[in-house]
Amino acid sequence: MGLAFFVVLVLITAVSVYIFGAHIWWPPHAISTIGPSVDHQFNLTLILTGIIFVCAQLGLGYFAWKYRDRKDGRKVIYSHGNNKLEAGWTIAAAVVFIGLNLIGFQIWAKMYFTPAPPDALQIQVQGQQFAYYFRYPGPDGKFGPTHVEKVDDATGNFFGLDRDHDQDSKDDIVTATLGVPVNRPVELILRSKDVGHSFFVRELRIHQDLVPGIEIPIHFTATETGRFEIVCTQLCGLGHYKMRAFLQVMTEEDYQKWLQSQMAAQ
């Protein structure tokens, strides 16, 4: 039975290590300036936990095998423990776990403590059951105020703009796709119309909840053009699974063209 334990644990360990190591399922290639550092921290954590995983599982399996009762009259090692060992592995675990976190914390700081650069392109993101809408400030660079009572999905007024009376709202552009230029800092201001939602783009390594009642800023710079899925990860109701939109990262030139066409469609 001890040998069976050893064999099964070896198999589980080998298969797990192989699948992680061979990248059979793996995050997509990162396309943001922050992405590579997140990936680096992930890999570091994977290697470290991988080593602990292999040692612990194989150690467990080996002990189960080696110390099985062979009915040979062998005496057990009568020991109540060893304080030096206890202190040793306590300190080792503390250094490894806490050190790992401290190394990686500067990535979090870059994501959230550092504000977006002043020249960042600002875009509002609104989540609602079960779609995203994006608002650009237009040529004046200002977002017009929103009015709850003006919100009307049937006429496409998702944000509740009063284009007739509010000067700043007149040129606001509302879209269903998030178009951004490549290599330019973008600041998203996330809000929700009804319940909690989330904004997740795997390739950006950017992920943030949308919380009713507050506006949450996040920022990123995309480094590659392409079309990427934005998905909701906060349970928001019966259509949660199909709540999504697309992020279109374009060259500056294409972005300007795209914005013009969106403006014309308002």
Added chain:
Amino acid sequence: MPEAHAETAHQHHAPTKFIWKYIFSLDHKVIGKQYYFLALFSVVVGMILSWLMRIHLVWPNAKLYGLDLLSPAGAPGGVMTPEYYLSLMTLHGTIMIFFVLTTAPQSGFGNYFLPIQIGAEDMAFPRLNMLSFWTTFVALMVLLSTFFVTDGPPISGWTGYPPLSAVGSSAGPGEGLGQTLWVISIAIFCIGSLLGALNFIATTLDLRTKGMKLMRLPLTCWAWFVTAVLGLLSFAVLFGACALLLLDRVGGTSFFIPGGLIVSDKIMPHSGGSPLLYQHLFWFFGHPEVYIAILPGMGVTSHIISCFARKPIFGYRAMAYSLMAIGFLSFTVWGHHMFLSGMSPYSAFSFSLFTMAIGVPSAIKTFNWLGTLWGGKIRFTSAMLFSIGFVSLFVTGGLSGIFLAQPQLDPMLHATYFVVAHFHMVMGVAAIFGMFAGTYFWFPKMFGRMMNETWGKVHFWTTFIGVYCVFMPMHFIGVEGAIRRYSTWTDNYLIPMIPVHEFMTIAALFTGAVQFIFLINVFWSMFKGEKATDNPWKGTSLEWTVPSPPPFDNFAGKHPVVYHGPYEYGVPGKDKDYVMQDSPEKIEDDE
């Protein structure tokens, strides 16, 4: 305790009428069994729900005959709707976490064995004990009643985040009466758990028999005691959160609902509340709850590994102190559920540091389990197999926590199947392995008969390999970005992962099916199993000094006296390879 009081306590006799003996019993052993069977019933329901979910995930058009009778709206013609998937998911989580993981290891085994292991004849407050069980029973009935209300069970998950859970039926099916009943059920459950926690704490502190110093308590008792403290401090907060959520739903208040919300084209009549407040309250409970589920499993595992390695537990004090450290730290880490919630990003620093810190006592425990096996003479009983399995699962589930504790990795992993894999491994399956281990170990004491060991081993190997097949792949696709709580996959990148889901579904159906081996073993052995002796495993703690099953007042009116720690196995120079706790013989390095 005054002498006179103690004397009167001796005089109560076993009730003879069925209703007082088995239904409204004051005997901790009967109440322990009641909790155990309530959890056993709940785990079967919860497991069937998970089967239905797994089936819907990979065969969304499958016709499940009979499901339309349970819910004509949720499964018209037997085909589940996406929202019914969410209902089942909500109840799967709620039932498993509250009525299985909180109930069996603590209230079930704890009730039965805490008084016996400390040499007491009952819990400190038997009437309160009965009340806690029946309160929990009512909570379960209220929760199950959501299956039968028009809209069906709520769809907001076991976490029940507002505003989805607070604004009423306009937010979706199940968010009407079903959600209200859910909140009421959890609030009632909190009351039952609070009463139970008080009882456990008072019993451990006050009713220890002569010589049962704190540092001679079996580690199971330490685990139950720390768990009770966690329960007392955390369920009180959850009760508050539930009360406020209920008021938001039915009382027109706005604790958790901000102004200006438009749900289903209606402006909500609320203003000034904060959804984040609920999340803080919920997780202030929710994270200690994880340890409420797993600590008793750690206690049982320590107890059993020492017994079947025939060695003293390695580092008894380290084991007891690490339980306390985990208990204390568990109140400082709740924010790691909320790194991306919109709370202040600065607080992530302390929450993640404390979360990493809680890995330290967890690592100490793992090292000590390995240290106990080292140089032992391991007997592979079913209980021992499940205990070693517990260690393996705890390591696997714990290590994924090292990823999730880091806020900088949350943008990759938050709300993916990586998280589902993590908590199922560590608080779900590992804790359930603790319960299986406890069942195989203590069944002879509880029912006076042995369980079938051969079928126990078949049960172990199929379950152990099965759960790795169900939950290990969740890590893989989680890393790639598979999102949890989706009833089906329409996002382009999620579609190629469907074969993995098929594999997991088949593994889950198989692993679930082999649990019936266990169920049959339990019920068959209860009546037909081989008669158990008083001490079939050659254990040392006090439960093995009394008959199997123990008499009504456990020690037949006598007070045992304790001379040793609970893990004196393999003592050199003794005829037997163990020394019972109540044996007056001398041991060289006795504390």
